Each structure stands twice: as structure tokens, then as C-alpha cells.
Amino acid sequence: MTISLLLILLVALPFVGAVVAAGLPRHARTSAAVLSWIVALASVVCLIVLWPRFQDGEILRLDIPWVPSLGLNLVLRLDGLSWLFSALVLGIGALVVLYARYYMSPKDPVPRFFSFLLAFMGAMQGLVLSGNLIQIVVFWELTSLFSFLLIGYWNQNPLAREGARMALTITATGGLALLVGMILLGQIAGSYDLDVVLAARDAILADPRHLWALGFILIGALTKSAQFPFHFWLPRAMAAPTPVSAYLHSATLVKAGIFLLIRFWPVFAETQMWLVVVGGAGLITLVVGAWTAIFQHDLKGLLAYSTISHLGLIVLLLGLGTELGAIAAIFHVVNHATFKASLFMAAGIIDHEAGSRDMRKLSGLFRFMPITATLAMVAAAAMAGVPLLNGFLSKEMFLAETVAEAGLHPLAAGLPIVATLASAFSVLYSLRFIHATFFGPAPTLLDRVPHEPPGWMRRPVEILVVLCLVVGIAPALTVGPFLRSAAVSVLGLDLPYYSLKIWHGFNLPLLLSVLALASGVTLYVLFGRRIHAGAGGGPLAVRWLNGGYLFEKTMTGVYRLAEAGTKWLGAGGVQQQLRAIILTAVAAVAAAAIWSGGVFVAEMPTPTGSASELAFVLLWLVGGACAIAAAWQAKYHRLAAVVLMGGAGLASCLSFLWLSAPDLAITQLLVEIVTTVLLLLGLRWLPKRLETIKVPERLQRRSRLRRRFDLVLAAIVGTGLAAAAYAIMTRPALMDGVSRYYAEQAYALAGGRNLVNVILVDFRAFDTFGEITVLGIVGLTVFILLRRFRPHDDSLPDPSQKRRQAAADRKREDRAEGDTLKETMLVPQVVMRWMFPFVILFAVHLFLRGHDLPGGGFAAGIALSVAFVLQYMASGARWVEDRLEIRPALWIGSGLLIATLAGVAAWMFGRPFLTSYFQYAELPLLGRVPIASALVFDLGVVILVLGATVMMLVALAHQSLRKPRQTETTDKGDGR
Amino acid sequence: MSARVLDLGLTAALILLGLAMVCATFRIIRGPRAQDRILGMDTLYLNGMLMAVVFGVRTGSDLYFEAALVIGMLGFAATVALAKFLMRGEVIE
Amino acid sequence: MRRILPHPLLSLGLFAASVLLSGSLGAPSLALGLVMALAAPQVMRALRIDPVRVRAPGAILKLAGRVAIDVVRSNIAVGQVLAGRRADRVSGFIHIPLDLRDRYGLAVLAIIITSTPGTLWVEYDRARGRLLMHVLDLVDEATWIETVKQRYERPLMEIFE
Amino acid sequence: MTGTTLPDWLAITVAILAVSGAALSLLGAFGLVRLTSFYDRVHAPTLGATLGMALILTASWLYFGGSQGRWLPREALIAVFLTVTTPVTLILLARAALFRDRTEPSEPEEKAVPPGTEASVEERR
């Protein structure tokens, strides 16, 4: 139980701390630091408490189910390797926190910094303690995320932002690959549990998919540990505050990749792919990193490339696939973390106190900050692999391994040479780091006098340097047990022989070591000055190897490609979009027909030869001609197109009539009348198009092509639809569909004879309910839109007819302006006004008879609105609105409410929504009269239709009135 | 016999009205000016209505009467709107 | 009476129309007609439209008969024109001075003239009381003026003024 | 075709009425095609709108009266409304055409714009 608690604490404490820190006030620098410090220390304590539990390969586990169905559980799993890494994370974390307290400026929002730092620490903990493949990915990505935030902490600095983005992009890409790899691995192994996977080595290797899994995992690991060719994000990440660099980019984050490699080393180490990819990447990274580091002028840049190189070294060790190599790798991880973190901190101190990190500006700092200088020198020596320091030990092991490997494989023959070369480089840049910074004349280019940092800022460096020394001198006593337990958890209990001694006697590795030291020093003496004067970045291949530059290039390329792709795959405008849709529809239909092996269309029946069909043919001769002519005229003769469309509409109305659908005919006719009026109201605000406008020849040709294409497309659509219609019409009538029920039950159960209407207000009343809602919404939207309608300048003035008539009226003395209109409308007005009650009467009839005979609420509503429109047309909006209260919004609302209430009323009888009720009432004088509750629903329909239609028409009509009094809103259209 | 004559006559009437509609359509398409088209439209509506009536007679059904009435009573609203647009450039003032 | 039936003629018309629309003479149909005849004219009150005052109801019938005959006659005449029998005809505009001033009278006149094939009400100048008419078969301007004034305008003035 | 109970004479009358009404309408519509000037053409459809309509509606009335005993002249409604409304369109149309011809005479075939009406001279410029 306590173990579980401790395990949880190990991961959770940092996160809790992060949340608390985030809540601290902006300037609470010290409290945040203290909090983080406590968190780190407490975690370390937990870790120490757990130490006695396993030194011989035992594993502590805690399973917390999260998404078991995906195999994703939180499995906290602590073994020797995890412990070692966890110790690194927490220990260096604690030191960095201390350091950061003094490093960070009080001007920055420091609590946020600590919050991110702690969160990152937690993510790392989660990663190294992870016992589940997917959990690894989860925390892996979290480390990427928090490193992104930390790198970009100084977000006012563009370099920081760029660096953060680049780091995230690269590592998140790796993370995605890792996810796929892990899932694949888990599926091969049959479980996502780490222990199961590690135990299933043979099964995994037997499955050919393991190569894929390994490939994806390697992408993840190599990107994170900044291996060539993904290394470039690391130098860019140096824009982060130095504590971040010290923590993330030397000790922890970049080691996550290494951790992963070590974790899966037992499974994959012997595959060919592992050797080639891991070994190769490590080797190249080792050399390239070291070479590039030589030419950096920025202290942190130098350290960054040196880190890359050392990571390459570790990866190479792992890639060798030997057990000793693995042990050496683990050892170097620890060593590198100590000396590199201290070096970063030292560089930070220099930056902090001297105001620059540029080695060309720095010089002779020893006299200003002797203690720091000494510390840095020791750490740098460790980095260079000077004996009696920890770096020397692991480097010796490395050289020994390369030598051993060289004997095993002809391809590896060159390994020792390359390794020595790289070591020489590392000596060279270490020397340069120290010499350029601390020695020589006092600096002249600095804008302040450097001095020693506050003592507590130096303390972490001191601790780390002491560690370097202690480990370097007495490795077996200090790091030995930890290294062993870690190695055991990777390699099992029967470890190969290795010795953590300083002196192994004179052997080849020692020789190489000395050679490297010597040549490094020599090279510095020979070329140091020239390197110092160089332009930075270095000669030779370094520039084109500048991955950062390539990355930026690639990203711009990607953006450009994406833009081009979006344009190419997308549509420039509505027209193209519609064309694409129609094309797709045609293609889909064709594909469906092919998929199902064709579409059956009946043989053409012999014409019945009935003469009355001739009339029908004539009718559609008219309709078709109108349709085609409308299509042809719609561009230049818009009024003609409206008229022609009316013709086509009339033909379809008459067809409905002909083919036994009087309801449809009535409704369509009414709708058509209103639509015509609407279109004309709209036409007033559209520009006239004249055939005389000249279009450039080139455009003309293009549009001609397009038209031809559209013509073909339109013909295909028409043919297709006609064929489908024909195919259905020639099939036998449906006798077992839902309609049979309607025909049989409409009168008995719903009390109506007009089946269409009964369907609309009873069987499928919900459709009608929805349909009137649409109408209501549209009414509202139209009103909303038109309230802000701003006519274009050239449709602002009155239409020319109106102006000319007004001018004519003004010419004559016995006439006032507007007389022409009055006289013209004299007779029509009389007729149209007197039609009003008659149309209302007609509407009432349509409404009342709807249930039994053609008609119904919708037709009645539209007829009513036509009555209103007639008044508007005859007498103008003001005349009407002075006399009648036109409140369409109110009508829409009440119509909807009435319809809803009619539906809800059924609840009171325990019936579902919209259940209708009908009864024959015996009334005095009138006799038997059917009373159906559906009528109430229909009443709602009438009111709503009236409201919505009038709303549309009136809102449009009001636009002409509004112009002259622009400041005033005409809210007559609204229901207020 | 009488049914035959009646049917024949009504069919002939339908065809004649259809032809009338064709004539009207000719005027709509041909123009040449907007007023001609609207006039054609008016005629089209008229003949369409008559067709509806004759059709009702032919099928012996009273159900088509309303449709004809709609054209007769309200069909003019569309043409009036068109004419008004022609006359004033605006339908509702 | 005025209150309930502001437009008696309209109410009558509405009643008739309602019954016709119902297509039956049953009690519900008559009741509905009655209700509509009483209710619908209320909108006219809202629109503030003057009721029609008919002074000589008998003249209406006479006029109607006359118009009916004229319509049939001119149908035949125009039919002949359209059938191509009258190649020599000329059409043209005529100005007719009118004494009729009542709005409804003018409206009825317009309907009569326009409904009669061959004649078309085109423009009415209220200030001068002058009607512009188009005639398909313009034989003699004076005859046309006389016809309109005598056959239609006089009875209309009788009815409405 | 349910109404077969019609007496012969009535059936024949109905047929004749319908055909002649339709023919009259056709004649009117044909006028639309044949006549050359707009002002002439306006007259043409009146044929169908008056006598043609009347004949056909009578046919309908007789038919329904004879076959279904529905002697209530519902058709009269159509007749009345049509008679009342057709002039509205025509008047407006003629007026609009006249105005357009006065101000923008673009069709050479349109002749005889009425003289002496108000402001026509000025407008023509």
C-alpha cells in the first residue's frame, strides 16, 4: 500500500505542484521556487525510500485502470532503470529549481515557469515509470508539450517561439510515429503491458510486422534524442532560459529517447535493423555534432551540439547491440547529465553576470569569477574525457566497446578511428569553451563588469561538479550499485563482467583516449584562432547540414504546397463548387449503377394513341420551351426569364391537375404567384446586365468552353433524372406501401376524405410541423437580413420609369407628382381592393374544406397573403400599413405556438404529441358537422404561413421606402 | 354514343386550348418587348385555366374546380406584379 | 344597419360567393356564407373604403344585358379580324372626353371597355376627364366616342351619380 | 369518365360549347402570334377571356348539372372574377407599354403612339 502511494506520489507530486504554482500570483518568485524545491525534494525522498526494494531485478508495479478496453492503463512500474532515470530527473530537477530561482528575472511571470517545469518533471516521471506502451506515448507527448511551453517561455522573443515550435513539431511527429509503433508492437505482443511485451521477445521477432513497429518506435526515439537527421531542433531550443536548457536539453528530455531505446533494447537489440539504424544514426550524430560544436560561438550553442554529439555516442553504444555497450550507455547517460547540466548552468551564470554568451566577446573572465571558472573547467574536463573525472570512465568504456566491435565485424573496422576522432573534437571544443571564456585579456566588448553570482546560484553547479569528481575518482563506490541495478533490469541478473575502475592497465582504449586528448589539444593550438575568427557555423558540410535551415525551408515549402494544394483540390468559388457537386453526384450514380450491374428500365410502352395525350404533349411543349427559354434568357432578360419560369410552373401545375393531384396544383399555383412577386421585388435591387458589355477574348474563350461543358453536364443530369423517373413510372404501382393504410384508414380513423390533407395534418403532421417551422425561420432570417440591408449605390435612386413619370408630372401645371401613378392605378385599385374580402373568403373555404376536399391550411395561408400583397401592390405600403396592423413576427410566433399547443394538447389525454381527435357534432340547424382537432393545428399553419409570407414580402417591399429616411428604422416588418 | 361525342369534343377542346397555349408561349419567347411577354403570360394563364375547367369536365370530377378558381381569381396577381414592375420599376411602393 | 352591414352589396356578393364555393345549399354552407357575409366586410372598414351607393339598381341589369350583347358582337368582329378577313383595317388611339367622375363608375367602365374585345382602356387623365382608348378596328372615331358615351357612360352615371 | 348518365342532347351541347369556346380561345391566342403591333395584340386574348371562357364555363355547368345534378353555377365565380381581374392586367400593361413607347421608342414596328398626350414630346428626347 505504501509502495503504491509512493509510486503515485512520484508521478503526481510534480503535477500537483505545477497546478499550485500556476495559481500563485505573478511575482511570487520565491514561493514558487520554494514550492518546487519542496516538491522535488519530497519526490527524491520517496525515491530513496523505495530504493531498498529492488536491486536485483525486482519490479514494483501499480495498475490504475483508465481505458482498459483500449489497453490503456496507468501502470506505474519501477525497476532499476526507471529508478536511475527518475533519480536523474528529480535530482537534477531539484538543482535546476534552485538555480532558476536566482536565474529568472523578477520581471517574468516566474510562477508560471515553475509550473511548467514541475509539469515537465511530472511528465518525465510518468514516462520513466511507465509500464504500459500507450502510457509511454501519453507521457512522451506531454514532455514534448511542456518542453514547448518552456522553450517558448520568453514568448516575446521570436527566436524562442520559433525554437519552441520546431521542437514541438519534430518531437510530436516522432510521438505520432511512436504511437503507431507502440500500438503495432502491442498487437504483435498481444498486450500493451510492458512486462508482457518484454517477455514476448521471441514472439515479437517472429512476426514480420515487428520491423514496422521497430521503425516507428525508432523514429520516435531518435527524434526525441536529437539524432541525425532530426538533431537540428536542439540548438534552436537554446532560446529557452538556461535552466531549461540545463534540465531538458542535457539531462532529461533528450534522454527520454535514450530511455526508450534502453527499454526496448532487450527486445530489438539483435535485429539487423537496430544495428544499422540505431548504430548508424548514433555514429553520424556523434561526429557531426562534435564537428559542428567546434565552430559555435555561442556558449549554449556549443553545449547544444556537444550534447547532440554525446547523445550520438550513447545511441551508438546502444546500437552496437552488445551488453557491455548497453551498460556503458547507461553509465554515460548519468555522467553526461551531471557534467552537461553543470556546464549549462555555468554558461547561464556567465550569460547572467557578463551579459553575453558570445565567446568572441567573452575573454579572461577567470579574474572576475574564479570559482565559477574553476567549476566550469572541471566540468569541461569531464566532458573532454580527462581522467579522474566521470566523463573519462564512460568514454573509456565506449572506446573499449568500439575496439571490441571492430574486431567482430569488418564493417565496424573504422569505428575506433571515428570514435577517437570524435573524442578529439570533443577535447577541442571543451578546450575552446574554457580558453575563450576564462582566459586571455579582460573583455572589452561587454557592457557591464562581470562578477561572481550569488552563492546559491552557484551551489547546484558545485554539487554537480563534486559529483563528477567523486564518480570519476570512486566510481564503484558511488554510482556502482545504481548502475548495476539499472543494468540488471535491462539485461537480467547474469550481467557480463564490467569493471568500474579508473585504471585498466595500458590497453588500446587508453591509448586512443590519450591520442584523442593530445590531438584535441594540438588541433586547438593549431586552429583555435582561426575557428574563433570564423563566421560561425563552421566550414565544410556544416552549412548544408544545417537542418534548422532545411527545416524552415521545408516548412515554408509545406505551407506553400498546402496553399497550392488547397487551391488545386478546392474550388475557387461557388460556381466551381456547384459544378463539383453535380459532377460527384453524376459519378456516384454511375458508380452505383455499375456496382449493382446496371439499372433496369422497362421497355418503352407503345403509345396509347389517345388524342387527349396530344394535349398533354402540347402542354409540355409549352413547359419545356419555357424552361429552355428561361435558361437562355436569364442572363440578359431577367423579366423575360421570370415570365418564362411562370410558364414552366403553369405547365407543371396543370400536369399535377391532369394527373390527379388537385392539392398540388392549387398550392403550386399560389406559391408561384407569390414567388413571382418576390422575384420582382428582388429584381429591383439587382443590376441590369447588358449584352453590350464586352468581355476580353481570352475570357470569352474560357467561358465558352465552360459553357459547353456545363451544357453536357446539364444534359446528363436531365437525361438521368428523366430516365430514373421513367423507370419508376413504368413499374407497377405500389400496392403494399404505406399509402394503402392511409387510403383505408383515413376516413375511419382520422375523419378526413382528402388523403393528401389527412396525411399532412394527421398521419405525417410532424412533417408539416417542421415545414412551417422552416417557413417561420426563413421569415425571421429574411427580416434580420433586410434590416441591415444596404442597397448598392447604383440601385439607390428610384427606377428610371418612376423618375421619368415624376418628371412628366412636374412638367404640367395641373398635375402633382405621382398623378401618373394615381391615374394608372385608379381602376386597378378599385378591383384589387374589393377583391380583398373575396380572397379572404376563398382562403377560409380552402382552410375549412381541406380535410375532405382539395385545399388546406397552407394553401389558405398563401391565398391570404396574396390578398395582402394585392393591397400592397394596389395602394402602396404606407396606405396599407396605416389601415391594417401588419405584425408578421407576431403571427409567426402565434402560428407556431398554436400548432405546438394543438400537438401538446394530446398529452393531456395521455396520447403522443400531435395525436388528433375528431368527432361529429350534432349542431342545431346545421346538422352533422365534423370537428377535428387537426383543424386547430391547421389554423396554426395558416397563421404562420401568412405571417412568414407577408414578412418576406413586406420586408422586401420596405426597402424602397427606407431609402429616403435612412436614419430611421422601419420596423413595421417586425412584430413589436 | 353521347359519351363518345362528349369525350371527342372535350378532347378536341383540350387540344385546341393546348394549341392556344403554344401560341401564347410563342409570344412569350419571341417578345420582342417585355409587355408582349407579359401579355403572353396572361394568355397562357387564361388558357391554362380553361384547360383545367375542360379537364374537370372530361374527368367528371369537381375536384379541379378550385385550381381553376385560383387562376381565375388570383392568377392576375402575378401579371399585375409584372405589369407594375414594367410600369414603375417597382412592385410595391 | 350601417354598423352591421357597412357594405350591403358586398355582403350579398360574399354570401353568394360563399354558397357557390361550398357548392351546396345545405345549412352549414348557408351558415358559413352568413358568417362570412357579416365578417369579411369588416376588413373594408379597416381599409376605410367608401361603400358603393347604387342609385338605380334597375339600370344595372339593363347595362349588363347590353354589355353582354356587345361582348358577343365584338367577339365575332374581332374574331373575323383575327381570322384574317379584314386585311384593310386600321387600329388606333382615340381620346374620349368623359363626364363620369365616380371612381366605381369609372372602374366599371374600364372593365366594360377592356372586356369588350377590340377596345382597350389605356389611360385616363383625371384632370381633364379624358380617356385614351385603343381600338383594334378604328372605322370612325366619332362613332366610337358616341358609342362609349351613350351605351355605357350614361347608364353608369345613372347608377353611380 | 364517370358522367355517362348525361342525356344525348346535353352531351352534344356540352361538347359543342366546349369546342367552340376552346376554338375562340385559340383564335385569340393565335392573334397574339399573328398581329404585328403590341396594341393590336392586347385585344386578342380578350376573346378567350370573355366569350371563350363563358362558353366553356357554361359547358362545365351544364355538364355537372346534367350528370351530377349540381346545378349551382359555381363556374359563375370564375367568370365574375376573371371578368373583373383581366382588365386590371391589361390596363396596367397597356399603360406601361404606352409609357415605354413614349420614352424609349426602340421598336420601329411600333407605330402610332397616340399624339397629344401629356408631355410626350418632351419625354421623347
Next chain:
Amino acid sequence: MSGWMEHLIIGPIVLPLAVAAGMLLIDERRRILKGALSLITMTAILVMAGILIHESATGAADGGDVARVYALGDWAAPYGIVLVADRLSTLMLALTAVLGLCALIFSLARWDRAGPRFHALFLLLVMGVNGALLTGDLFNLFVFFEIMLAASYGMVLHGSGEKRIKAGLGYIAVNLTASLLFLIGVALIYGLTGTLNMADLAARVADIPGQDRGLFHVAVAVLGVAFLIKSAAWPMGFWLPSTYSAASAPAAAVLAILSKVGVYVILRLTGLVFSPMAGASAGFGLEGLAVMGLATMLFGVLGILAAKDLVRAAAFAVMISSGTLLAMIGHGGTGSLGASLYYLVGSTLGCAALFLVAEVLERGRDAGGDAHKAVFDDEYRDPFDDTERNEPGIIIPAAVAALGGAVILCALMIAGLPPLAGFIGKAGMIVALVASADALGWTITAMLALSSLAAVISLTRLGVAAVWVRDESAPPLVVGAWEAIGISGLLGACLLMSIFAEPVLAYADHTASWLTTPADYVGAVLTGAGR
């Protein structure tokens, strides 16, 4: 049928409608009242959705699944229209309710003042979506689609402005075309089978005579194209980015669900009509769906990379999510479907949240931009105009940090990075795809990874530009309290479904298996009570 619980299922439709209708009768100046009303309504809908989903999750007493059927007008299916609340529809219902409530709360800060009748339109939109989700009838589905679209036109155009109107124009044109295709498809299906009820259709599919089958497939293809337009599949979804990025933020957030309704219908129909029990039609069109989905994903990837602001990126993210779902439906299989459903919920919430966050972040940015000018400088001033129009109400402190965090959470959701629901969904899908081990599965996996990558790249780029790069001269970022609540509501939902991933995923998985065995659904609908 007894008790008010029976009528619960229609509540999400009738309640917003009735309230919206009632609001039309209330003076537009009583904004607080209206706001309160719609808030109460949305909360009530959420509660109803909660009850329904709880019922689906716990199942019937005898252990089977629950598909609550409500026969409107008391007409039994297939004669009347039925509403069906099964696992899938209640899930979507709940999602809509959460989304709607949060967007509504967000809009209370200031958007509800940008144009008249906002609340009524908003409720009607929600009603349309709920109806489309619940209905069991094809034609009724059309009607609700139209309600939804009509209201969404209103919402897109809410606030007017040139950009909105231009985008709205294309949106309407495209959707009208889609509606026509929808009608053609439905009509053909009726013409062949004589029914409009989806369950009835599913029951009849196997018996369609051979000579009709080709035409039936054509009908479904046409119908499918209509739904694909609504779900913004390539090459029919070009309207989506411009529309969504032009729409006002709360509108865009709600619109995020609209494209998912298209996906929902496709899911429902493929599950019902082309299930293995469909005889010769089984599995029809799945390949096409998969290809469409992949193409859509690719287009979305390109688009999100090319996006120049967060709103546009969010719009393309919606497309990617649609594409992913289509591809997954095309891939088929219970495992993929379950994870896809989970992903559907997560990605919708994420995109919606991003729309809201982006609006707050970017509103100060182009103060001179057309859209905003038109919204808040109305030439025709409202009579109820007031000075606080441009203010987002009470302002909460620490806006930048909070917004930055919100952007990160949204990005995690959309890119599918751990530890949020986006990741779980994506991981679940990959698990299923990898397990299937076919070429299509691998292709989709690759596209999934690519889309995540693209989302990371794009959202960090744009997010960094929006949060970190702030002009000194730019107005300070402010977040209204309502806005903060709305955003955190959505993000909170994301967090909840990450933490309780297991039950949600289990629900989704169960839903997937329910979908693949349509016989239960058909049985529940066709034996439902009625007259």
C-alpha cells in the same frame, strides 16, 4: 404509454420550438429575459438528453438495449412518423445539448446583441438538430435538415457583414442543391419500396426484387451525395471553411455539430440499410465512403496547413474530423466504429471550443476588418441600441494565460495528442485499424497520423501567433465571464470524457455493435405501440 416520461423524447424538439415561438411574441428589448429563457431551455434540454442517455447506457430491465420509440400522432410505424432514441441518437443528442448550452452561454457575452432574434433562431437551430437526430423517418429527416439549415443560414448571417453574406450565399446555394438531391433520393426510395420509415426500409431491403436493386442503389447514392455535402466531404465541402470562418463564433461552434449530423445519418443508414441482413445490398458504398473520407482528410490537412488564422484552421479541423469519420465508416467493423464515435464526440467538442477561443483571441486583431465593422457599426441603428454592445460583459483577469491554456487544450483535442480525449479516440481508431491489417486500414492510419501532424504544425503556428505574438498597440485581450464559462464548459466536457474515457468508450463500443445489428432497432420501431 403513460406518464410524462413517455413524452420525454420529444422534449428536445418541442421545448425549444415552443420557447422560440413564445419569444417572438416578446419585445426584442427584453434581452435579459430572453437570455434567461433560452438558458433555461438549453439546460432543460441537457437534462433531458442526460436522462435519455442514462437510459440507453443502463439498458432495459431485461438486459437488452433500449430504443425508445415515440409514435407521433399515435400512428404506428411505418405509417406515422416515429422518433427513435437509441444509443446513437441519444449520444448525439447529448453532444448537441452540451455544445448548444456552451455556445449559448458564450454568446450571452455579446453575440446575442449582434442581431435581432438571436435566441429564437438559436433555439430553432437546436430544435432542428435534435429532430434530425431523433427522427426515424427519411422524409421527416429531410424536413428537419431543412429546419436545421434554415436556422443555420440565419445563424451564419447573424451579425451580417460583407464576409458573412458572401459566405452565406455559397452556403445556401450548395445546401439548396443538396436538399434537391436529398429529395430525389428519398423520392426514388419511396417509389421503389413504398415506405419512408428507416426501420421499415431496412426490413424491406433484402426483399427488393433484383430488377429494382440497381435503381435502389442509385437512389441511395444520390441520397449519399446529399449527406456527403452536408458532412463536407471532398469535393463537396469547399463551402465549409469559408462559411464557418465567416460565421459568428457561437454560430460556428454550433455549426460544428451540423456537419456531424450528416455523418450521423450516413452512419445510421449504412448501419440499417446496408447491414449484412440487407441481402445483395450489404456493404454497398462503403469503399466509396472510405475514398471520399480519405480525400476529405487530405484536403483538410492541406487546408489546415494553409490556414492563416485559427478560425479557419478550426473550420478545416471540422473537415478533417468529418473525413476521418467517413473513412472509418467506410472501413467498417465494430472496433473502428466504437472508437470513431468516441472521436466524433471529442473532435466536435474540440473544434467548437477552438471556434470560441479563436474568436476571443482574434477579435481585437482586425478591429478595422469588415466583418466586425458591419456587425457593430450598423448604419441603421437599432432602436434598442446601447453603448455596451462591443463589451463582453464582466471581464475576468489573466486572460492571456487562460486563453493560451485553452488554445493548447483545443489543439490537443484536435491533433489527438495525449492525454485528452482526442488522443484516446485516435489511439482507439488506430488500434482497430492496425488490428484489421488491411491496406485501407494502413492508409487511414497514415492519414490519421498526417492529419495529427498537420494539426500540430498549423495550430502551434497559429496559436503562437495569436497568443504569444501580441502587438503592443493591440487592444488588451479581454474575456467576458460568460465567454469564459462557455469555453470552459466545452473544455471541461473534453476533460471529463478523457478522465471517464472507459465508460464513454464502452458506451461508444456498445453503440457500434448496436449499429451493426440493426434487427433490434427494426424490431423496436416496427412493433412499437400505436393506434
Next chain:
Amino acid sequence: MEIVLALAIGVLAASGTWLLLRPRTFQVIMGLCLLSYAVNIFIFAMGRLRIAAAPVTQSGMETLAPYDDPTPQALVLTAIVISFALTALFLVVVLAARGATGSDHVDGEEPKA
């Protein structure tokens, strides 16, 4: 009869499609109107064609056989209403777009040369 109506649907649909693909908003509106005519007739045709069989039941004849299929008719009615509403909406948006952008192109701007 069937062939005529099928051709009619085809012609209406083709004209409508052609107009739908045109660049001017007014053309698109007209196209949508024509297309909705075509679709309305199409839906209607799904109930097969019957002459003089309006679906109004006579007493004693409450079966489907003597009548035209009423369901498509009801669907068409709903479709008519909806397409009417949306046409109106589209028209208004077109006007608003024209007012805001000054162009009547569907993209809200004139195509670049």
C-alpha cells in the same frame, strides 16, 4: 404520358442545372426554381401516374386501388413549401450580397481577368 412527363422532368432539370452552374446570382435563383419544379414533378411521379384518380376517398371506397398514391403528393406539398421558403431566403441573401459587395456574381466579386 409517362414518356412525356419523364422528358418534361429531364428538360426542366437540364435547364435548371445549366442555370445553377451560371455565375450570376439571378441565374442561380432561376436554376433552383426550375430544378425544384423538376424535383417536385419527380417526387410526384414516384406515385406512378393516374388520371382522374384524385386521392379523395368516396364513402364505401376506402381502398387504395381507385386512387392515385397520396403519399408522394403529400411529400411534394411539403417540398413545395420548403423550396419556396428557401428560394425566398436565397433571394434575400442575393440582394444583401449585391448590396454589400456591389456585384451580382455568386462569389460576391467579379472574376479577375
